[in-house]
Amino acid sequence: MQHSLQAADDTTSLEDPCYSQFIKHGRNVILSEATAMHHLAASIGSDFAKAVALLIETHGRIIISGIGKSGHVGRKIAATLASTGSSAFFIHPAEAAHGDLGMMMSGDILIAISFSGRTRELLPMISYAQTLQVPVIVITSQKGDILPKEAYLTLRLPELKEACPANIAPTTSTTLTMALGDALAVCIMRHRGFSRDGFKLLHPGGQIGFRLQSISRLMHEGDALPLVHRKEPMRDVLVTMSRKSFGTAGVVDDNGELLGVITDGDLRRHADHLMESSAEDVMTSDPVTMCANDMAEDALILMTEKRITSLFILGKNGAKQPVGLLHIHDLTRMGL
Known part of the structure; x- marks a missing residue:
């Protein structure tokens, strides 16, 4: 047959x-x-x-x-x-x-x-x-x-x-x-x-190597980061969010430390008085973050659990200044 x-x-x-x-x-x-x-x-x-x-x-x-x-x-x-x-x-x-x-x-x-x-x-x-x-x-x-x-x-x-x-x-x-x-x-x-750190050293290639690589190798840095000052008017925040194309903005204080984030959800919740507000009025405080030396696999797990699409990445040794941003698309386009 x-x-x-x-x-x-x-x-x-x-x-x-x-x-x-x-x-x-x-x-x-x-x-x-x-x-x-x-x-x-x-x-x-x-x-x-x-x-x-x-x-x-x-x-x-x-x-x-x-x-x-x-x-x-x-x-x-x-x-x-x-x-x-x-x-x-x-x-x-x-x-x-x-x-x-x-x-x-x-x-x-x-x-x-x-x-x-x-x-x-x-x-x-x-x-x-x-x-x-x-x-x-x-x-x-x-x-x-x-x-x-x-x-x-x-x-x-x-x-x-x-x-x-x-x-x-x-x-x-x-x-x-x-x-x-x-x-x-x-x-x-x-x-x-x-541990996974040992595996990371011995298996840098392929899907396993990608899962175990540091977030620092994948994150967006420098001028690409959508950061705004806490007192910045929302009309300017919207411009930053639109120009950076991540659908979010990180809100920082005078020392550059991350205070909160603004997402599409925050914009909808404050729609009635959005243009009269500042970034700190609209932001969600104490956002979910990770460190630059954390692993890509852990970032995907965290974003899935929290139902978020991006994470601001903080520096080492407890520093609160954002050094990067990781979007879920950065992970999925690599097959993770």
Whole structure:
């Protein structure tokens, strides 16, 4: 049966026997792997705790290795460890046997991933690690036997069937291995107090980097700020608001400290006597503000909670002078 690339409507899809089977099988895979995850959580015990302690105490790097699907998962675990503050990288067993063993040094830790526990390509790495007195942690199944004999510590996954109907394709096993790697990384991260500030330093790019960057990198500054003196007549305030195009104005005192803000809502509430008023008569006092070194993500959360579209940004060390303005469009246009 041929299907158009254009998505069919829900009614037609549900009536198609192929579609209903796809939905059923897809749900079964996810439920099967979710059940396996519960078994994995229940299996976490003293060996896991020892592995975390060993990884925390190492003064060297964490080296991950595996081949096939275990290798792909190993690369992800290494990347997660590295981005959460641990010095970690992946070495392919085949490349290790052709010279990359030189990347390993005394003080490192090797995590070898092999669901079968019999991946012979890992043996040269383990053997070399032993000559350097590098501890080896093996992640394997309950039946794994060859590699665990060479390991300092073994983390065994629960004995469960793959989600693949033939019980062959690595599906459930790779999901469990990746989850176990995440558990190791997050435990280390929590113990070391690794925070968003640390993540910001290690992950300046992409969506995560944008979420964690300082407001100071996004805010409008200098002459762009719609600031008016508290005694300024509202007719002049309206000119400033119109010229600056932010839909707001910050009201400051003689020292340049922020006293309040004027928004479209304030204009409507004082419409009857607006032109006879000054800025301080119309403003909303004690406005919501943030500091220049606060994070963009926090600014979006605050604006959403307070149902406002802009924030005046104050300087560091408790200074009350506005140094910038952040509009919600500055965040949404970047995809936040």
